[in-house]
Each structure stands twice: as C-alpha cells, then as structure tokens.
C-alpha cells in the first residue's frame with residue numbers, strides 16, 4: 001500500500017494512487033454487481049428511443065423521493081402544538097438531533113425537544129433507567145407543564161413499555177403523581193411522520209379525556225374541534241383561524257404550533273409560546289364535532305374521537 005504510518009495521505013492524493021484505484025475496481029466488480037460498460041451504454045441508448053418514451057409516459061403513478069420522514073418526527077411536531085409542552089423522545093439522541101435539525105431548517109427556529117439518549121447498555125438492559133433520569137432532569141431544567149413522550153426505533157426494537165416506565169417513574173418519585181406525561185409508541189419501521197403525528201395526538205387526547213368522560217356532553221360547549229394533522233406551513237393555521245373567526249365559529253385547534261415555531265426575532269428566546277391548552281383538551285369532548293383535515297392520516301385519533309367522545313368526527317373532503 002502507498003499509505004504508511006510515515007506517509008498518511010489525505011483524500012485526493014490517496015484516491016489518485018494506483019492501488020486505491022485497483023481496490024475500488026475490485027470492490028465494484030466483486031461486490032457491487034455492477035454492469036459492464038457496454039451494457040450501461042446499451043441501456044442509455046435505449047432510453048433515447050421513442051419506445052422508451054412511450055413506456056415512460058404510460059406510467060400512471062410515480063413518486064420520486066417521497067417526502068417520508070419517521071414517526072417520532074411527527075410526534076414531536078404534534079407535541080409542540082400544546083401549551084408549555086416539552087417533546088421528549090425515548091431512544092437514541094442521534095434521531096432527535098435529526099428531528100431538531102429538520103425543523104430548524106424548515107422553521108428557522110430553535111426547537112425544544114429532549115432525548116434520554118439510550119446507548120448500548122440501554123439497548124441490552126432496557127431504557128427504564130434513562131427514562132427515570134431523563135424525565136426528572138427535563139422537568140428540573142426546562143420546567144414544562146407537560147412532557148409528551150414518543151419513541152425511536154431502538155426503544156421499539158427492544159420492546160420498551162412506555163406505560164410501565166412512566167408509571168414506575170411516578171412510583172419511584174422521579175416525577176409527581178399528577179404531572180401530565182402522555183405518550184405514543186412511534187416505531188419508524190412502520191408508517192411515517194404522519195402516523196407519528198396521529199399517534200401522539202391520540203396519546204394526548206387519551207391521557208386527558210379517556211377516564212374523565214362522565215360529565216362530558218357532545219355539543220355542550222358549542223365549539224368545533226379542528227385536527228390539522230402534520231402541517232408544517234404555519235400560515236395555514238392562521239388562515240384556518242381567520243376563516244373560522246370570519247364565520248363566527250367557536251373552535252379549538254387540537255395542536256397549534258404556529259406561535260412557538262414563529263417567535264419574534266427580538267433577542268429573547270421563548271421555549272414555550274402559544275399552543276393548545278390542557279383545559280381546551282379536557283373540554284374538547286364537549287364540542288359539537290371534530291373535523292379532521294387530514295382524514296387518511298388521522299386514523300387512530302378519529303377512532304378514539306368516534307368511540308370515546310361519541311362525536312361524528314367527519315372527514316373533510318380535500319381540498320376544502
């Protein structure tokens with residue numbers, strides 16, 4: 001090899017060495033099932049023919065680079081839409097760095113979201129200890145009034161049980177008995193960001209209303225609940241609000257991150273801003289109906305609203 005301890009080459013000089021070129025060639029022919037040059041040329045020529053053009057235009061459905069992200073990313077966006085809520089991801093911190101970066105880039109805002117940073121030992125012994133410390137530290141440091149927990153693939157693959165872990169965190173005194181910690185299992189090897197958004201909303205509605213339905217009556221608060229779904233264009237929330245107000249409709253948006261993701265650039269950092277309040281969620285079963293703006297992606301939420309709140313939960317025709 002042209003490399004030695006006394007002669008370490010950086011990338012380009014190394015790539016130009018014959019033994020590097022040879023090793024790359026061997027890798028291609030031996031392991032990458034690469035086609036010979038003639039075959040590649042033959043196919044390229046075929047793609048320039050009318051026969052290929054005809055086949056190409058005959059395609060009925062095609063998605064190139066579908067916009068599909070993973071479930072906890074959707075869960076984080078959903079959680080950001082609730083007042084003083086800290087999204088918390090049980091799993092590996094690299095995943096959470098990706099969610100934050102993704103949202104930073106899109107919204108041009110800092111994104112408050114924590115992880116309990118499971119590593120190798122948690123993958124072997126389970127992540128309960130991480131959750132004990134994570135919940136306690138997150139409350140002490142960031143002072144949220146609700147923590148919404150979702151999971152990454154790692155926690156899901158080893159089968160961590162959020163309900164049990166959160167219950168044990170209360171029992172062991174890491175969090176107060178009544179501190180709200182709704183949760184959603186969000187394995188990314190099924191579904192997508194829209195599924196995760198739906199599961200998180202289902203988890204939040206379940207947490208605040210499932211065992212508190214006795215004094216609820218459909219229509220008694222005269223409001224309409226709106227479920228926006230995974231919506232990243234903040235102007236859309238404002239348009240929805242403006243339209244409802246113009247029609248004099250009293251409403252509750254179930255998840256509204258339009259304030260926290262669009263805070264003024266005045267030098268003051270606002271970790272929590274706006275959002276749907278816990279009281280609004282508790283009152284939501286009293287609404288006349290809940291309208292789902294992304295009905296095909298809000299399957300769990302819709303099932304819960306129909307089954308537990310006894311509202312029609314009508315799907316909206318798209319586009320409205």
Ligand code: SF4
Pocket residue numbers: 070071072094095098151152153154188189
């Ligand atoms: S490991 Fe799973 S949760 Fe993490 S970024 Fe990848 S798909 Fe998402």
